[in-house]
Amino acid sequence: xxxxxxxxxxxxxxxxxxxxxxxxxxxxxxxxxxxxxxxxxxxxxxxxxxxxxxxxxxxxxxxxxxxxxxxxxxxxxxxxxxxxxxxxxxxxxxxxxxxxxxxxxxxxxxxxxxxxxxxxxxxxxxxxxxxxxxxxxxxxxxxxxxxxxxxxxxxxxxxxxxxxxxxxxxxxxxxxxxxxxxxxxxxxxxxxxxxxxxxxxxxxxxxxxxxxxxxxxxxxxxxxxxxxxxxxxxxxxxxxxxxxxxxxxxxxxxxxxxxxxxxxxxxxxxxxxxxxxxxxxxxxxxxxxxxxxx
Numbered sequence: 001x002x003x004x005x006x007x008x009x010x011x012x013x014x015x016x017x018x019x020x021x022x023x024x025x026x027x028x029x030x031x032x033x034x035x036x037x038x039x040x041x042x043x044x045x046x047x048x049x050x051x052x053x054x055x056x057x058x059x060x061x062x063x064x065x066x067x068x069x070x071x072x073x074x075x076x077x078x079x080x081x082x083x084x085x086x087x088x089x090x091x092x093x094x095x096x097x098x099x100x101x102x103x104x105x106x107x108x109x110x111x112x113x114x115x116x117x118x119x120x121x122x123x124x125x126x127x128x129x130x131x132x133x134x135x136x137x138x139x140x141x142x143x144x145x146x147x148x149x150x151x152x153x154x155x156x157x158x159x160x161x162x163x164x165x166x167x168x169x170x171x172x173x174x175x176x177x178x179x180x181x182x183x184x185x186x187x188x189x190x191x192x193x194x195x196x197x198x199x200x201x202x203x204x205x206x207x208x209x210x211x212x213x214x215x216x217x218x219x220x221x222x223x224x225x226x227x228x229x230x231x232x233x234x235x236x237x238x239x240x241x242x243x244x245x246x247x248x249x250x251x252x253x254x255x256x257x258x259x260x261x262x263x264x265x266x267x268x269x270x271x272x273x274x275x276x277x278x279x280x281x282x283x284x285x286x287x288x289x290x291x292x293x294x
Contacts, residue, residue, distance in 0.1 A: 012143040014260045020149045020218065022256015023156030024211050028229065029236040029248035030160055031207035034167070037243025038180045038200050041091060041102040046208050047230030048110040049079055053212025054221045055117055058128050068131040068217070075213045076206035083205030087198045110226075117223040125220020152214050159210065160249045167245055176200060235278045241291025251289060 028050055035043045056075040060066035066074065086109065094101045134148040167173035176196055179186045183193045212226075219225055236255055240247025255274050263270040281289060 009143050011261075011264055014264045015257060016143070016145065016149060016260075018257045018260020018263070019253065020152050020256070021259060022253040023153050024215055024229065024252075025233055025236050025256050026160050026249050026252030027156050027207055027211040027214075028233040029240065029252045030163055030245065031204040031211075032233065032237050033240070033243055033245055033248040034163070034207070035201055035204035036237070037245065038176055039091075039197060040095070040099065040180070041106070041201070042099050043106050043201075043204065044103050044230075045086075045106040045110040045113065046204075046233070047226030048113040049083075049205050049208040049226075050212040050215070050229065051117070051223060051226035052079055052082075052113060053209030054128070054216040054219070054225060055121070055212075055223070056209065057213045057216045058126050058221045061128065068213070072210070072213050076209045079209030080202035080206035083202035084198055086205075087201040091201065092194075092197075114223050114226070121223060123222060123224055125222045125225075128216040128221050130217040148217055152218065155214060156211075159207070163207070164245050164249065232274050235274050239274075239278050239281045239288055241288030244288065244290040244292075247288055247290030 028046060032043060032046055035041050035046075053075045056078055057068065057071040060071045060074065061068070090105055090109075091102060094105060130148045134151050136147055138145045138147060138150070167176060175186060175191050179191065179193045179196050187193050215225070233252075236252050237248055239255070240249075240251035255277065258277070259270055259273055262273045269276075285291075
């Protein structure tokens, strides 16, 4: 069976690949949206922190014998701890200045992390094995579904939904949103706003590292792997709306699928289709699809 001249199994496999890529886009753009939406910081170090999560998973397995499932928890915690240090020692002093200062600082942090790891591991990819429980494929009749890719999609959706629920539907999320808009009023209720800000940045960093661990068995672990994604992820955030949680999730998943379809019908445009979409959206709606016009 064919659809517009393409065999259905081939089309579905590309759609699955696009959905997997979209899952990474969604988690990474979600972390960026959390940090920008609540802290007004353009975190250009996000790609390096994504890479750091993958490298930590590789180091845990090869140096300490720590398996994938444990590193799925430990790597985000370790990256989050680094985020706490970065926020308390550097970023905190820039909140009252223009966004450009935060962007330049995080760009410097990105280059520092990538440079350090490149000097140790080089630029060639390091293999990371798929967990035994997720090896193999499932026969669906109309296509073959790799188990690990299915896990990536399910895990990403769960993380995205949990993050949205926490920020939009819980008291903690209400404190976070109120603390960014009127910190003095929130502090008057006994809430430690500086601590909330620190934990928010650490959480966004942890999301990036979590995406890195999920990506390790799919991509080659490399100090440069974040560079290949971060520009696309920034485009996703802009299309969805800067600081929009739902915008990041839906746009990341949708553009991943759209990119997969483009690879089937017009492969030459697959590397630029996200940026073409960004230009089109900004021409019609400068605040992004889910952003609020000011």
